[in-house]
Amino acid sequence: MASPTASKVTVPGLRARKLAGEKIAALTAYDHPSGLLADEAGMDVVLVGDSLANTVLGYDNTLPVTLEEMLVALRAVRRAVRRALLVADMPFGSYQGGEEKALESAIAFVKAGAEAVKLEGGRKRADIVRRIVESEIPVMGHIGLTPQSIHAMGGYRIQGKTPEGAEDLLEDALALEKAGAFSVVIEGVPAGLAAEITARLEVPTIGIGAGPECDGQILVFTDLLGLTPGPKPRFARQYTDLRAQALEAIRAYRRDIASGDFPSPAECYEAPAAKVVKA
Numbered sequence: 493m494a495s496p497t498a499s500k501v502t503v504p505g506l507r508a509r510k511l512a513g514e515k516i517a518a519l520t521a522y523d524h525p526s527g528l529l530a531d532e533a534g535m536d537v538v539l540v541g542d543s544l545a546n547t548v549l550g551y552d553n554t555l556p557v558t559l560e561e562m563l564v565a566l567r568a569v570r571r572a573v574r575r576a577l578l579v580a581d582m583p584f585g586s587y588q589g590g591e592e593k594a595l596e597s598a599i600a601f602v603k604a605g606a607e608a609v610k611l612e613g614g615r616k617r618a619d620i621v622r623r624i625v626e627s628e629i630p631v632m633g634h635i636g637l638t639p640q641s642i643h644a645m646g647g648y649r650i651q652g653k654t655p656e657g658a659e660d661l662l663e664d665a666l667a668l669e670k671a672g673a674f675s676v677v678i679e680g681v682p683a684g685l686a687a688e689i690t691a692r693l694e695v696p697t698i699g700i701g702a703g704p705e706c707d708g709q710i711l712v713f714t715d716l717l718g719l720t721p722g723p724k725p726r727f728a729r730q731y732t733d734l735r736a737q738a739l740e741a742i743r744a745y746r747r748d749i750a751s752g753d754f755p756s757p758a759e760c761y762e763a764p765a766a767k768v769v770k771a
């Protein structure tokens with residue numbers, strides 16, 4: 493893996509990483525603090541994911557988040573990220589309405605600072621990918637368990653478990669590459685299939701719940717830090733429990749208010765005696 497202090501990560505640079513056999517580290521971010529942390533920690537790719545919807549905005553799934561909400565998040569992350577490649581996720585409804593609509597949405601993201609956009613789907617999206625790429629905007633594909641297809645899939649289900657399903661996903665990946673995608677996220681598919689797709693593609697794959705053979709890995713910021721309650725998919729490795737730490741800190745603050753321990757004299761301001769207005 494490249495040193496976190498190495499130079500700016502670019503789209504061609506990611507392809508070179510695959511050729512060199514160097515793994516790509518990616519993380520989502522949704523605001524200025526998370527963007528700063530991801531970049532400072534040496535992430536190669538920072539994705540302003542549409543998981544903004546359910547991790548930060550409190551929606552049940554990714555479908556409701558709007559282009560405008562994504563743009564606000566992207567601008568905040570843009571002001572934080574310097575080294576990583578900054579990718580913006582195209583939300584549901586911003587690209588399904590045809591090539592021109594998709595291009596318009598992609599341009600809005602680039603104007604707000606994205607260096608590339610990501611969209612979900614395989615062969616069905618190939619024309620849209622081609623149209624956006626022809627306009628000089630790099631596109632990252634996303635196949636497998638695509639959360640925007642939650643209703644069509646009947647829930648969040650691992651994809652590509654049957655021979656036909658596996659063949660479909662391989663075809664999807666190849667179609668995205670042919671359409672010009674510079675990278676493909678593979679989510680929620682058996683590790684062996686993701687390895688096969690990775691071997692067949694010239695562009696790098698970024699896995700999430702897709703085993704160790706992908707060219708890179710991505711996690712959701714709030715999952716990695718343990719910020720959200722409730723069950724997580726098995727692939728969402730939690731590296732710390734910030735939620736528990738935050739709860740303890742906020743409860744301690746409440747106790748200190750109740751006891752009068754906060755604020756202490758050192759946390760107060762005093763006016764010079766002569767200037768105090770006497771009643």
Ligand code: KIV
Nearest residue numbers: 520541542543677712
């Ligand atoms: O929105 C998101 O967080 C994503 C990643 C999980 C790939 O699409």
